[in-house]
Amino acid sequence: MSTTPRPNFSAGSDPAAAEAALAPLLTANGGRWTLNPSGEALEREFKFKTFAKTWDFMTAVSLQCKLKNHHPEWSNVFNTTFIRWTTHHPKGLSTLDLELATTCDRLAHDFGEVVPPSDSQPQQQAPEAKGTGKGEACGLAGLADRVVGGAGDCCVPKGKKAT
């Protein structure tokens, strides 16, 4: 039996403020995000009617990333986008991740996200059941993992990079 992951906040985060920002985002509380098993990342999928709407949403998200100097780990196939927010340096879940996850929810709504009826209800979901029968069939999380592997130590400040 697995336990519900606990958030693993990045060094320097204010745990009380981070907990307060995190709570409404989680599926257990009626939100649509789940913590990954390490608790260092928030993940969710977004579905739209068309690829064009999906891409418009991703463009809007990328603009926010540019403004905040913070990037997601994400992947896309046709009308579905998988987004994972985590901070690479210092490692863990930061207030910026929580802020951008919240922004994603708002932008997705603005761009006409298609919400499956089962997801509009608060749910208590076992982490291993997450995504079954959804975009997971396209391996979107795995696709994002592969890009993370290729990106190396992208966020380590220049002076601290491994040689």
Ligand SMILES: C[C@H](O)[C@H](O)[C@H]1CNC2=NC(N)=NC(=O)C2=N1
């Ligand atoms: C040097 C630059 O500020 C860093 O690389 C930023 C950029 N965007 C980032 N994005 C994410 N997700 N994690 C980081 O640690 C991070 N660091």
